[in-house]
Amino acid sequence: MEDNKISDEKLIEMVLAEDARRSLLMSQPYDPVSGVMSPGTRFDIQIPELEQGTIRIPLAMQELPEVKALMGGKSLTEVFPGSIENARQRWFQLRCRYDFPFWAFKCAHIKNKNGGMPLPFLLNAPQRKLIGEFEKMREAGLPIRIILVKARQWGGSTATQIYMLWIQLMRMQGFNSLIVAHQNSGTEEVMAMAKTALDCYPRHLLDPDGATLPEKEKIYVSAGWSRSAIKIPRRNFRIKIGSAERPDSSRGGDYALVHLTEVGLWKKTLGKSPEDIIRASTSGVLLRPETMIVMESTANGVGNFFHKEYEAAKKGTSLYRPVFVAWHEIEQYATAVEDRRKMAERIVKNRHSNFTDDERFPSGRYIWNLWEDGARLDAINWYEKTRRGYNNPDQMLSEYPGNDIEAFVNSGAHVFNRKKALELRKRCMPARFSGELEGNADYGERALEGISLEEDPNGRLKIWDKPDIRNGKAAGMQDRYLTVVDVGGRSVKADWSVIAVFDRIRMLYGSGGPAIAAQWRGHCDMDLLAWMAARIAKWYGNSLLVIESNTLETRDPDRYVDGDQSGFILNQLRDCYPNLYARRQSPEDIIEGRPRKYGFHTNSATKPMIISNLVRVVRDGLYIERDERCIDEYLTYERRQNGSYGAVTGKHDDMLMTRAIGLHVCFNEMTTPRAIGDVANNGPLRRIYQPSLF
Numbered sequence: 001m002e003d004n005k006i007s008d009e010k011l012i013e014m015v016l017a018e019d020a021r022r023s024l025l026m027s028q029p030y031d032p033v034s035g036v037m038s039p040g041t042r043f044d045i046q047i048p049e050l051e052q053g054t055i056r057i058p059l060a061m062q063e064l065p066e067v068k069a070l071m072g073g074k075s076l077t078e079v080f081p082g083s084i085e086n087a088r089q090r091w092f093q094l095r096c097r098y099d100f101p102f103w104a105f106k107c108a109h110i111k112n113k114n115g116g117m118p119l120p121f122l123l124n125a126p127q128r129k130l131i132g133e134f135e136k137m138r139e140a141g142l143p144i145r146i147i148l149v150k151a152r153q154w155g156g157s158t159a160t161q162i163y164m165l166w167i168q169l170m171r172m173q174g175f176n177s178l179i180v181a182h183q184n185s186g187t188e189e190v191m192a193m194a195k196t197a198l199d200c201y202p203r204h205l206l207d208p209d210g211a212t213l214p215e216k217e218k219i220y221v222s223a224g225w226s227r228s229a230i231k232i233p234r235r236n237f238r239i240k241i242g243s244a245e246r247p248d249s250s251r252g253g254d255y256a257l258v259h260l261t262e263v264g265l266w267k268k269t270l271g272k273s274p275e276d277i278i279r280a281s282t283s284g285v286l287l288r289p290e291t292m293i294v295m296e297s298t299a300n301g302v303g304n305f306f307h308k309e310y311e312a313a314k315k316g317t318s319l320y321r322p323v324f325v326a327w328h329e330i331e332q333y334a335t336a337v338e339d340r341r342k343m344a345e346r347i348v349k350n351r352h353s354n355f356t357d358d359e360r361f362p363s364g365r366y367i368w369n370l371w372e373d374g375a376r377l378d379a380i381n382w383y384e385k386t387r388r389g390y391n392n393p394d395q396m397l398s399e400y401p402g403n404d405i406e407a408f409v410n411s412g413a414h415v416f417n418r419k420k421a422l423e424l425r426k427r428c429m430p431a432r433f434s435g436e437l438e439g440n441a442d443y444g445e446r447a448l449e450g451i452s453l454e455e456d457p458n459g460r461l462k463i464w465d466k467p468d469i470r471n472g473k474a475a476g477m478q479d480r481y482l483t484v485v486d487v488g489g490r491s492v493k494a495d496w497s498v499i500a501v502f503d504r505i506r507m508l509y510g511s512g513g514p515a516i517a518a519q520w521r522g523h524c525d526m527d528l529l530a531w532m533a534a535r536i537a538k539w540y541g542n543s544l545l546v547i548e549s550n551t552l553e554t555r556d557p558d559r560y561v562d563g564d565q566s567g568f569i570l571n572q573l574r575d576c577y578p579n580l581y582a583r584r585q586s587p588e589d590i591i592e593g594r595p596r597k598y599g600f601h602t603n604s605a606t607k608p609m610i611i612s613n614l615v616r617v618v619r620d621g622l623y624i625e626r627d628e629r630c631i632d633e634y635l636t637y638e639r640r641q642n643g644s645y646g647a648v649t650g651k652h653d654d655m656l657m658t659r660a661i662g663l664h665v666c667f668n669e670m671t672t673p674r675a676i677g678d679v680a681n682n683g684p685l686r687r688i689y690q691p692s693l694f
Helices: 008-027 059-063 065-071 084-098 100-107 125-139 156-171 184-199 274-282 305-315 340-349 364-372 377-387 393-399 404-409 418-425 505-509 526-539 566-576 587-592 606-620 628-635 654-668 677-681
Strands: 042-046 054-058 144-149 177-181 229-232 237-243 257-261 292-297 321-324 433-438 452-455 461-463 481-486 497-503 515-522 544-547 637-639 645-647
Touching: 008 340, 008 377, 042 059, 042 065, 054 059, 054 084, 059 065, 059 084, 084 100, 084 156, 100 125, 100 156, 125 144, 125 156, 125 321, 144 305, 144 404, 156 177, 156 184, 156 257, 156 292, 177 184, 177 274, 184 229, 184 237, 257 274, 274 305, 292 305, 305 321, 305 404, 321 404, 340 364, 340 377, 364 377, 377 393, 418 606, 418 628, 433 526, 481 526, 481 654, 497 526, 497 654, 515 526, 515 654, 526 544, 526 566, 544 566, 544 654, 606 645, 606 654, 628 637, 628 654
Parallel strands: 144 292, 144 321, 177 237, 177 257, 257 292, 481 544
Antiparallel strands: 042 054, 229 237, 433 452, 433 461, 461 515, 481 497, 497 515, 637 645
């Protein structure tokens, strides 16, 4: 809700009106028999012979000959000849085939958590949201591919499993399903759920021709010797279960429906990764309508396989659609508000406040964010009261995330302020150019001659702002650009090598900090990396080139072919490139004439310094990030028990380290960018120097 130009009084009235609308929508009764509030696209039809009279049924039924006849004025018994009981039964079977919520309530039963007999499966609000996404894809004739982030125990796995059973029992014959859980204990629960539903299933719906199954005939039998699979003979399908702990149990089989649960908790071990298990489980699923692959999990930090897949789904670059249910979409999380106007006045007037004296009380800005995310006043009231029971706000945010970003970032250990790191993501964007920067040679002095861009959509060099170069210099500027290198390895399994270019022009105006202008990220030999970095630095106006040198000064067979070449390569660069970073010399070094040491050395003394500076820069928003993968590195960076810093297991910090070194040099070792030569005498600079866009 945009409120910059709206008075507080007007905004309060708008909040009250919107809250009334949200509350009315939440309070509307859900009735799967009449079709009121059922998910999916629907239309009204009147059938006098039914108790409900007017019902809402799926739009897909509109083209059925039987439905057309009913809409044309024919009676139920005219459409389905015979007794009224027979006509109603045949209508029931027809509707069950097209109307999942109706079928689920009438035919599917789930375990009663309070004990007693199994209960009809009545969808709650979050389940209706999830089923609605399933139905959108199915009705559009698309394969169903969903990635679900679970906020709390609202039954997402149950809804998925029952929906798959519906497809198997009512829609398609011979559709086998596979369920892969995090642990073996989870597979037992899934199988128990399926057996409960089948034990209570109407026997007359099992036969494709509508004949009632004989009482002596079992609905399901074991599929082979293993207890991990059952078979439903009358519909010719199997249900198999497996676990990420035993990945071989998920291999093989002709599956059309695959449900992968708690994927975010699957651990990567030697010879086994979440990607491998999912590939083995889903490789046989054809890309055809009514097939399903559903990945779901509670969030477990950022940068892992599940988080990357969810982010890809949000961007629309994968086959999956993302689904997240916030805590305030769950009916039970609400406490009645005594004075709604008073509460509306409070949240409106405090909406810009980012501070709180007690962490048990969320800031006014956070409460306003909840409102903007769709929470009702009753839900916000519940949240404020519940939060008082948590002395650590992260625990509350982890258990009750209000959006998918909170779900991920509040489930891991962190060095950086998560909220501030996520603020940087807003300025991230796709690179305007991808390719490679070529020279007349790969190394040596000729590598810095004949520099040209070669466009390649899969290139390792990503450029957001081209260099503003005039007569070989940074458009008459001194110290505008800075190029920083973090050295990785040459194999694909090693750490990444990263070259980052900072544009410091905004520091000249006092209107902002440095911005990432370009970045190269890949694997290659150290000598080729050094010359590539020099080529990029030269292209950006002979910018100061800072190479992290402690990695170069270690002997690592993954990086070097013929031993430690760091001194030789850096000395070569010094002779060919005029602006190579060297460490400050002590008075003793100068007096004794010791040679200068090139490169930035990251060690137990300098690393805490540059990380502390980076924490401050991120917190205060003092630079502009462009690559959102760097944000993921911030969110998976931790301070370990021994006091050292590093990425959590399985993650990287290569981009982060270029920012740490570069922003330290930007703010503490380089002078403010300034005009030189003729440009300095030509009037205002703001009109002339802006980051180049193309």
